[in-house]
Amino acid sequence: NLPSPATPANPSAFARVQLPPDRRAGLLGQAGILTVTSYPNRTSPVLRGKFVLDKILGTPPPPPPPNIPSLAEHADGSAPTTLRSRLELHRSNPSCASCHALIDPIGFALEHYDSLGRRRESDGGQPIDSAGRLTTGEAVNSPVSLSTVLATARPDEFHRNFARTLLTYALGRGLDYYDRPTIDKIVATAAARNHTLPAYIDAVVASIAFQNQRPDSPRAPAATTSGPVAFNLNN
Known part of the structure; x- marks a missing residue:
């Protein structure tokens, strides 16, 4: 859902494209970042939130506890329709709640972009809810608002x-x-x-x-032989 740079004269040409400032401003709106923080078949608010905490702020969340269950389903066996609702069920597990409260709101702010970084308005047939509130109290709902909060608050x-x-x-x-x-x-x-x-x-x-870096230690010359090399095939 990006504007095409192609022209009728040269439909395969590369050209500079002006991205919408209210949607694509900053590093977090780049398709490459949104893609590498997703799974091949879906987005991952957890991976995206962890990327911001670890790579942008240098404050990685704690590692997950062992034997983490997969995203749960409803009690009646019908899966929730959106990834966000599935994660909210996952957060009901006390062993997961504290870290997901830190990670998920960041990832939710990027949910309007799919696993390839394309703009979207729905997930599972339902409108996307990208609103979240960081543990420090700031409300975010897009890459732009998230970048603004990070730049002003942290x-x-x-x-x-x-x-x-x-x-x-x-x-x-x-x-x-x-x-x-x-x-x-x-x-x-x-x-x-x-x-x-x-x-x-x-x-x-x-x-x-x-x-004042220490220079690399010189490597010893490789051993050479002047005659044929014998191998003991019994060992």
């Missing part, structure tokens, strides 16, 4: 996670407790430049951790 978590992600990539290793001062300095330096991407990159490159 900017510090995003900025620190963004700095951690860039530094991890730049160093080629995981981070540890002794990298926290470096993260603090990167975020502070970027804040002085309005948190632009070039500001973060410059701060990472200028960091002591980046400029």
Whole structure:
């Protein structure tokens, strides 16, 4: 449900498309993000909510307890018509409720987009209810409102996670407790430049951790043989 960039003269051409700002604004409205956080045959508010918490904010939810049951059905055996109603039944399990209260409202805000990132208005023949309320109290119902809440209510978590992600990539290793001062300095330096991407990159490159990396140990030369190699077939 995206506008086609094709023209009669060249129907297969790629062209820049202006996406609706009230529906597709920001990273969370991108079809690629919406697709990789879905299953092949349906969306997953859980995967989408976990993606935002883990990859955007750097606050991953706890792992699920063992032996989690599948999405339940109604007592009379008839399955609920929408994925949201199935998840609400799932949340009635006390062992699942606390984490799903954290994850699901985020994923529900993205439910107007199917497993390929296409805009939709119904699920299972029923109108989609994308409204949710985060555990911190903010109401969300779309990628735009969710992005706005994250940018205004939780900017510090995003900025620190963004700095951690860039530094991890730049160093080629995981981070540890002794990298926290470096993260603090990167975020502070970027804040002085309005948190632009070039500001973060410059701060990472200028960091002591980046400029004083330990070189890789030289590899020992591979052993060579001058004659035929014998194999003991009895072992």
